[in-house]
Amino acid sequence: MRARSRDEAHRASTPLELFFDLCFVVAVAQAGRQLVHALAEGHPGHGIIGYLMLFFAIWWAWVNFTWFASAYDTDDTLYRVVTLIQISGVLILAAGVPRAFDNGDFAVVWFGYLVMRLALISQCLRAAHGSEGAERRSSLLYAAGVSVCQVGWLALLFVPVGALPWVFVVMAPLELSVAAVTAQARQATWHPHHIAERYGLFTIIVLGETLAAATVAVQSALDENDELGTLLPIAGGGLLLAFAAYWIYFAVPIHLHLRSSRQAFAWGYGHYLVYGSAAAIGAGIEVAVEQAFGKAHLSTFAASACVTVPAALFMFTVWLIHSRHQKRGPAQQLVLPVSSVLILACTFAGEGAVLAAGLVASVTVAVGVTLTARQGTALQE
CATH class of the missing domain: 1.20.1410 (I/LWEQ domain)
Known part of the structure; x- marks a missing residue:
């Protein structure tokens, strides 16, 4: 797996990427539906906080895949299979949204993320195997950062419900920083x-x-x-x-x-x-x-x-x-x-x-x- 050229001509979204996006409709719909119920019942605080947390999870999963695919999409058999595994994780996440929203039970959401993250980490390791120098270090750094963050999100499963937003406040910036720090390790290969x-x-x-x-x-x-x-x-x-x-x-x-x-x-x-x-x-x-x-x-x-x-x-x-x-x-x-x-x-x-x-x-x-x-x-x- 080699990085694609930043100046590649006629670079466009693939059918696999479009299929990946389509599966996110389920997750977005689940988050929106839970927000409606909370607002209609007169619980705006619970509804807005829960929506912000769960929508971040949905959006960030999409972002992880999108930027990696822009740099490394080989569209071969192995890449397609691993992407389909990531899609399975998205659907697991979507299934866990109501339970997380209503009861603060993030077990299913976390497991869905684990499935997506294992697939993403394997893609990063494959990219590292096919590269050298700064590009290799960047791929390994990203895989390590994603792994650490996934472990950090385990706190959602053990802290009291009232402390869940604080886990989000700590972990969300860490997630955002992984990609930002990795981008400094080498020249970006994503396609504008x-x-x-x-x-x-x-x-x-x-x-x-x-x-x-x-x-x-x-x-x-x-x-x-x-x-x-x-x-x-x-x-x-x-x-x-x-x-x-x-x-x-x-x-x-x-x-x-x-x-x-x-x-x-x-x-x-x-x-x-x-x-x-x-x-x-x-x-x-x-x-x-x-x-x-x-x-x-x-x-x-x-x-x-x-x-x-x-x-x-x-x-x-x-x-x-x-x-x-x-x-x-x-x-x-x-x-x-x-x-x-x-x-x-x-x-x-x-x-x-x-x-x-x-x-x-x-x-x-x-x-x-x-x-x-x-x-x-x-x-x-």
């Missing part, structure tokens, strides 16, 4: 265009799960109530938010920004908030639907915040780590930050909050398109 495409595809996966969750919520409400007047503003606003999120994310060619490991890691790590907030929008729409029909134990304001807060966070984070690198002038730079504030303000719009947020997001897209067109005209002149 490939990484940008992989992250973009997973953005579509998460937004698709948001739309699916919202559709199920609306369908369930229609089965029990025949009040389209109540449902349509929520469904319409949610649809506009998802469409706007897609448009805004893919409005810039981000691979042009990913020139160094420092830039790429800051951008890649920031996607924890991008993906987490995008998936939470779908959960928020479900909560808003349940609240509208009296099935959720929270106020209209709180239900609206379940949609507007993650939507505003998505807008701001996409600007911070993604879009601002391609924006020119204060007008373009201010569009998304101002939009995030306005979407937050929609929380006070009562029963029309979700629709108002969707309309603000739509106007944001229109303003961005207009400013970009004007800039292109000015450059031509």
